[in-house]
Amino acid sequence: MAAPFIGEGGDFVQRSLSGFARACPEFIEVSMDPLFVKSRLTSSNRTVGLVSGGGSGHEPMHVGLVGRGMLDAVAPGHVFASPHNRQIFRASTAVARDNGVLHIVKNYTGDRINFGIAAERLANDGIRVGRVLVDDDIATDDPDSRTGRRGTAATIIVEKILGAAADEGFGLDDLVDLGTRVVAHARSLAVASAAQTVMSTGLPAFAVPDGELEYGVGIHGERGRASIARPDFPSLVRDMTSEVVGACPRGKSVIVIVNGLGATTQLELYNVFDEAARALESLGRDPVGALVGTFSPALDMHGFSITVCVVAEPDWLRWWRAPVWTPAIRTRGAAT
């Protein structure tokens, strides 16, 4: 394991965003204090600004999803840490429209609290705020915990669908309802064979012995729900797919994300998708939409997650396929 490549001086998240601003001037602009990213390309039909955010280390989620058809602004925190409420507040005021601003929040205590405080401050200033809380990770489904399931890669589906609906002029309450329905139909599960590198030491965050896997890992470098003996590849993917589908509501058409956790190659991820798609078909589900790649990693963890979202309403697929133009996801649905 080697030390990460980071610039000299200053905060490396800020340095990264400085580079991002230089690389993508046609999409975004970056405010350095407080730190947030704002789209240069949003539809004039929008009546609500879409804002997300969370810890860094999950790129391209969320900063790479700012642009036409998805997010209007994003507040990035330090690695695996919530953004400060001041960043969220300023990102929100920068993109609020007549109908206010919608916060898309992954379910983590720090994110909930900081988005919540920003929302109180926005409301005090007369800006309407709605929230969609994403909680798709079934590894953290513990009825005894008030903390609830973590929010992970399903956030990308929520942001894509809400972005397209916002471009059709949806109001705040309708977007909150829609987002809440999508969240209720999406579940995820992740597995890892190696931990991410701790940025400050260059060492792995934890050890995974040969022949074992961490099953049910989070995207903040948390260990898994359990350490398991490594099954053969088809069994692993089939079991994960089946567990995720088992946690989803009924419905034939599904959108699937096979997401890399940072150090997993495209070759591996498409192997996973190929197996997962077969498993879905054998479970009576039809993968009508798919996204395969590294979209919500945990720095450089070696592993992947499988997200399944049941398309409960036909519009969801239309919005999933609607044109999008962001640094990380460009129009891909146009051909289908």
Add this chain to the structure above:
Amino acid sequence: MFVSRYLAAAEEMHDSLTQWDQAAGDGDFGDNLCNGLRGVAELAANASGLPDELAVTGEWFLDHVGGSSGPLLGLLFASMAQGVDGAGDDVDQRLAEGMSAGVDAIRRIGGADRGDRTMLDALIPGVEYLRRDGGTTVDWCRAAQAALQGARETSRMRARAGRASYVGARAIGSPDAGAMGIALLFWALAVERDSDSLSRLPSPSDMAATK
């Protein structure tokens, strides 16, 4: 005056706060509280009165103090400032009203409630005591005792909200640092509003020593 009392109390308890927070989370609560209060001390000392002092402290904690608990404390101070600024003759009653509104906001935002091993386990009993007879007689000293007792009871609780919930039962045996920080806040308010409290309440270091 209030901020300087709270800061002195927090510094007295700093090492214990850090230790308790390490048992459950990242251990930054004592630093965040002390640094936050130190950072606003000069602004607070130049404030024109209690409402102004609470308002600048609230804004400071909201804007500059890290962790989850820092901004939540900011929200509490801001609510207290709004309460004191409101209508009514009795400053203590208005302060209690403001605290109560702050508790509602913290509940709403944090998604936690009493019994979850958070700062609410000290805040709720303290504020309930303040308002127990409709808030007509505000007894700060007794309220501070109720907050302290609530904070101490967190030693036996398993966290169900907040970052500590990820470590499950491991934190049992130490009180929640955030709840003890609230007990200190009540101590500082009691001493500020009722000078007899100083002799009637345990000192911050005694609060830290006995469970």
